[in-house]
Every structure is written in structure tokens, then in C-alpha cells.
């Protein structure tokens with residue numbers, strides 16, 4: 001079973017939103033497993049300290065390598081990828097999410113304060129992953145985002161099996177626009193082609209819209225699409 005193990009100093013934050021909707025139903029039904037490990041349980045001093053002042057001075061606190069190292073050693077005993085949520089990590093992509101969802105699961109370390117002592121990152125081979133170019137107050141919400149993105153791809157979790165294959169990033173493009181009833185809303189009609197019943201024309205319109213939106217909104221994705229996807233061979 002696909003398993004997410006989350007190391008955090010705030011275990012009460014979990015499962016949080018992961019306990020609702022499709023992910024929550026699948027969790028309750030045993031479609032995936034979540035272990036939440038309280039890093040503080042591996043502290044040895046009277047105050048159960050998990051952080052200390054930064055070497056060299058400066059603001060904030062740093063997560064201690066000895067405590068975190070013990071927590072990781074007690075948790076990551078298999079070959080699941082060990083990821084540290086970190087704003088300086090590699091940006092998370094749908095391609096990476098798909099690869100992680102195909103594997104046995106993930107071990108996620110949530111940073112807090114100014115971050116984690118560099119030595120434990122290296123010694124426990126933690127791969128740093130970022131969910132975007134902004135700074136959260138801790139890794140927990142980032143971990144939830146990463147787990148949610150993986151879990152919805154697990155077999156049996158998502159309602160309609162085709163929805164994952166057609167959505168944004170699946171073919172290197174953003175998704176085409178959606179419409180539903182009423183046919184006219186505040187004077188705006190659903191595009192004629194979508195009510196034409198001609199599936200070939202609908203597919204062509206959706207493809208053209210996906211390409212237009214990607215070109216207009218995400219020049220970076222559009223350039224990658226032209227390089228890797230347009231030939232029909234998906235390599236990136």
C-alpha cells in the first residue's frame with residue numbers, strides 16, 4: 001500500500017484536509033496509509049527541544065540534526081524517497097508527482113523555524129522539494145499539498161479515471177476551459193462547438209484552447225511543450 005510518513009513538530013495538523021473528500025475516503029478505506037511522526041518524541045532533554053540558535057548568529061532557530069536524525073532513522077527503514085519540504089528545493093512538478101505516486105510512497109520531513117541543520121540533510125540524503133517560490137511558515141501545508149497531489153493519482157481514488165489523463169500538465173499543456181448548464185448565463189453562452197455533438201470538433205477545439213492558454217499564460221511550459229511533446233513522444 002502507498003504510504004506517506006510525515007515527520008513534524010506539529011502532528012496535530014494531520015490528517016487535516018487529507019482526511020476529507022476523495023483522499024480522506026481513500027484513507028479511511030485503506031487505499032493509502034499515513035503515519036505522522038512527532039519529531040519532539042526523539043528529543044532527549046527535559047524540555048524536549050527540537051531547535052537551537054543558529055551557528056554564526058542571526059535571527060530565528062534551526063532544527064537540531066541529532067533529534068531529526070533519530071526521528072528519520074526510526075521512520076525511514078525502507079527505500080521510499082526521503083524528501084525535505086524546502087523553499088530552496090527543486091520545484092515540484094506533475095511529472096514528479098506521477099513518479100512518486102507510482103512508487104511505494106514517501107517520507108516527508110517538515111521544516112519549521114529558519115530551517116534544518118545542513119548536516120542532517122546531507123547525512124540522511126534528504127532531497128529538497130519546493131512547492132513554489134514563496135515562503136510558508138512550515139513544511140506541513142507543503143507536505144499536505146504534495147501528498148494530496150500523489151494520492152489523487154492512486155488507483156481507485158479519483159472518481160472518473162479519464163480526468164487525470166486530460167487535466168493540466170498531463171500532456172505538457174494547461175487544461176482547456178470548462179462549461180456546464182445553464183446554456184446561457186448572464187448573457188454568456190456556452191461555445192457552440194461544445195453543444196454540437198461532434199466529438200472530433202470538440203476534441204480539436206479543446207486542444208486548440210489548451211495550446212492557446214498555455215502559450216498566453218505559461219511561456220515556460222509552452223517552450224517545453226514545443227521541445228518535448230509536440231512530436232507526440234513525451235520525454236519531459
Ligand SMILES: C[S@@+](CC[C@H](N)C(=O)[O-])C[C@H]1O[C@@H](n2cnc3c(N)ncnc32)[C@H](O)[C@@H]1O
Nearest residue numbers: 085086087111114115130131135136138139142
Ligand atoms: C519559514 S520557512 C524557512 C525559510 C528559510 N529560512 C528560507 O529562507 O529559505 C520554514 C519551513 O517551511 C517550509 N517551507 C516554506 N516554504 C516552503 C515552500 N515554498 N516549499 C516547501 N516547503 C516550504 C520548509 O520546511 C521550511 O524549512
